[in-house]
Every structure is written in C-alpha cells, then in structure tokens.
Amino acid sequence: MKAIVYTEYGSPDVLHIEERTKPAPKDNEILIRNHATTVNFGDLMGRNFKAISPRKFNMPLFFWLPARLAFGFSKPRNPVLGSEFAGEVEAVGKAVTRFKPGDQVFGYLGQSMGAYAEYFCMPENGVVAIKPANLTYEEAAVLPYGAIMALSLLRKANIQPGQKVLINGASGGIGSAAVQIARHLGAEVIGVCGTPGLNLVKSLGAVKVIDYTKEDFTQNGETYDVIFDILGRSSFSRSQNSLNQNGRYLLASFKTTQLLQMLWTSMTGSKKVICAIAPGSLEDLISVNELIEEGKIKAVIDRCYLMEQAAEAHRYVEEGHKKGNVVITLTSKLISNSPGNPAVFGL
Numbered sequence: 001m002k003a004i005v006y007t008e009y010g011s012p013d014v015l016h017i018e019e020r021t022k023p024a025p026k027d028n029e030i031l032i033r034n035h036a037t038t039v040n041f042g043d044l045m046g047r048n049f050k051a052i053s054p055r056k057f058n059m060p061l062f063f064w065l066p067a068r069l070a071f072g073f074s075k076p077r078n079p080v081l082g083s084e085f086a087g088e089v090e091a092v093g094k095a096v097t098r099f100k101p102g103d104q105v106f107g108y109l110g111q112s113m114g115a116y117a118e119y120f121c122m123p124e125n126g127v128v129a130i131k132p133a134n135l136t137y138e139e140a141a142v143l144p145y146g147a148i149m150a151l152s153l154l155r156k157a158n159i160q161p162g163q164k165v166l167i168n169g170a171s172g173g174i175g176s177a178a179v180q181i182a183r184h185l186g187a188e189v190i191g192v193c194g195t196p197g198l199n200l201v202k203s204l205g206a207v208k209v210i211d212y213t214k215e216d217f218t219q220n221g222e223t224y225d226v227i228f229d230i231l232g233r234s235s236f237s238r239s240q241n242s243l244n245q246n247g248r249y250l251l252a253s254f255k256t257t258q259l260l261q262m263l264w265t266s267m268t269g270s271k272k273v274i275c276a277i278a279p280g281s282l283e284d285l286i287s288v289n290e291l292i293e294e295g296k297i298k299a300v301i302d303r304c305y306l307m308e309q310a311a312e313a314h315r316y317v318e319e320g321h322k323k324g325n326v327v328i329t330l331t332s333k334l335i336s337n338s339p340g341n342p343a344v345f346g347l
C-alpha cells in the first residue's frame with residue numbers, strides 16, 4: 001500500500017510517498033481502506049515540531065515537553081501523519097462486534113495519527129462511526145476534527161438560545177463548524193475572519209461577519225455573551241468590555257497566563273475565562289454524526305489534493321488562510337475538484 005511518509009522534521013518537502021506493508025487487524029481492530037484525509041493544525045505541528053520552540057508553542061509551557069516527546073524528540077516517532085479519515089472497513093478482527101467488512105466509516109485518530117495511508121488499523125472502540133450516507137468520503141473526512149473540537153469546546157460555554165456568540169477565527173476548520181453548531185444551539189452568531197472568508201461565514205449562518213483586517217471587534221461597542229477565540233489572537237483584558245455580565249471568554253489556544261486568568265475569574269467577577277482542550281471522543285463523534293444527519297452541520301471544503309500533492313497541500317495550509325478544510329484524497333483520481341479550484345461543498 002501507499003502512504004505519505006516523513007522521516008525527519010521539516011518543510012512540506014519532507015513528505016513523500018512510500019510503499020509500506022498493508023497492516024492486518026488485531027482481534028479488537030478494524031482494517032480501513034482509507035479514501036480521504038485532511039491537512040489540519042495537528043499535521044503541520046507534527047510535521048515540523050522541531051521548529052516549534054516553547055515560545056512558539058500555543059499551549060502552556062508544561063505541555064511542550066510531553067508533546068515533543070509524543071511526536072518524537074529529534075525525529076518523528078510515527079512517520080505517517082493524518083488525524084481525520086473516511087473510508088471503508090475491509091476486514092475486522094475476531095473480537096470486533098461494532099463493524100463488518102463493507103461498512104463506510106469516518107473518524108478521528110487524534111495525536112496517534114496514521115491516516116495519511118491507503119490502509120490503517122484502529123481499535124473498534126476508537127473514535128470511528130458509520131459515515132453519514134449523505135456525505136462523500138471527502139466531506140466526511142473534514143468533519144471529525146473541526147466539528148468535534150467546536151462541539152466539545154462550545155459545550156464548556158453553556159450557550160443558551162438567544163445568546164450572542166462571537167467566534168474569532170470563524171472561517172477555519174474549527175470556526176466553520178463552530179458557527180454552525182452555535183447557530184444550531186440557538187445563538188445569534190457573529191463571526192470574525194479575514195476578507196476572503198466573509199461570504200463563507202455568512203453562508204454558514206452568522207448574522208454578521210467582522211473583517212479583522214478592517215475592524216477590531218473589541219473596539220466597536222458591541223457586547224456578547226460568549227467570545228470564542230480559536231487562535232487566541234485577542235486577549236481577555238482587551239475583550240472584557242465586549243462581554244456582557246456573566247459573559248464567557250472561551251479559548252481554544254491558550255498559555256499559562258490565560259490558565260491563571262481562568263483560575264482568577266473562577267473565583268472573582270462575573271466574566272469568566274474558560275481554557276479548554278478537546279481530546280476527541282467517540283461520544284462527540286456520534287453527536288457530530290447526528291448533527292450531520294439532521295442537516296445542522298455541513299462540510300466546508302476549500303481544496304482537494306491527490307496524495308502525491310501532499311507537500312503542496314501542506315504548503316497551502318501553512319499559509320494560514322484556508323477556508324474550512326483541505327482534503328487529501330487517497331483514491332487514484334480527484335473525485336470532486338482540483339487544487340487551485342477552490343470549492344465549498346454542501347453549501
């Protein structure tokens with residue numbers, strides 16, 4: 001089988017195609033013929049963790065060493081990246097009861113990665129579920145990361161119908177799902193992103209979209225019940241006046257300072273900082289699956305690349321302005337669209 005492999009940290013050029021032995025499932029595992037995977041934040045970080053110094057790391061310092069050890073200190077421990085997938089179960093281990101050969105599935109491998117391969121095995125009780133029938137493999141592959149993260153993190157803010165929710169970073173992988181999920185929860189959603197993403201975010205259900213290149217949301221006099229900052233580009237001190245009484249300032253990227261703010265605001269004042277990590281669980285994937293089937297969340301795909309174009313796909317995502325998600329298709333031809341021809345499916 002073919003896999004996109006990297007054996008040293010570095011630029012997108014470290015990614016190359018290699019022939020590898022097709023794995024066989026253990027008793028509790030399923031073998032997946034993978035059709036589509038993605039390039040997201042974790043893949044970029046894993047590909048070049050050597051370049052991420054403790055200062056550049058966008059999590060508290062004490063997570064840096066465990067993360068570096070998990071990815072591999074001087075070279076990658078796992079040569080195959082890829083956390084999201086959609087494919088077909090080809091074989092199952094003797095003890096497997098949830099799946100059978102032929103089932104179409106999608107899911108999330110998290111930091112253990114391995115989805116940049118035509119085949120891989122995973123435990124049947126991992127973050128994997130039957131793919132919604134109304135989605136293509138590409139569409140299904142882009143939903144686990146963004147939607148699981150968005151759902152899990154937004155739960156921490158306890159959004160109530162009618163509340164005003166601002167999502168800073170609304171056109172990205174997590175943001176595009178967060179806009180849809182917050183709206184499904186009955187919130188009035190205001191998105192923040194750069195100029196190219198404005199129409200996309202509006203089409204996902206935001207009542208208003210602020211272009212961060214033209215306007216600072218902390219300075220326009222508007223207030224919100226929840227501010228969800230995905231990249232952590234704002235700050236609590238600047239955003240406080242934009243929060244209503246009992247407002248929550250929710251962060252997906254945070255440092256030790258914000259953790260201390262969370263501790264402090266949990267004891268004093270009515271406006272709270274919430275720093276949260278979403279590890280990704282099967283329960284969350286099942287909830288995402290239900291939202292997809294109810295038509296509440298749609299896949300947002302910016303570009304699709306062939307597996308031979310993995311380096312190009314990484315280069316594009318590394319520019320930092322993808323809209324929604326970028327797919328790598330592991331079948332031999334592009335089913336949906338070609339690189340350079342951005343498309344948003346499901347809208």
Ligand SMILES: NC(=O)c1ccc[n+]([C@@H]2O[C@H](COP(=O)([O-])OP(=O)(O)OC[C@H]3O[C@@H](n4cnc5c(N)ncnc54)[C@H](OP(=O)(O)O)[C@@H]3O)[C@@H](O)[C@H]2O)c1
Pocket residue numbers: 040041058149168169170171172173174175192193194195196197212230231232233251252253276277278279320321322324
């Ligand atoms: N807490 C957790 O469990 C968890 C899990 C996974 C990831 N994360 C965090 O999530 C982040 C990645 O999110 P993602 O995958 O959604 O990223 P992404 O797809 O790259 O999207 C980034 C978004 O941020 C916007 N943006 C860029 N610069 C901005 C600025 N100065 N002000 C406001 N918005 C700006 C982008 O808009 P334009 O493209 O228009 O610039 C885009 O909407 C990482 O920082 C990672 O640490 C957290």
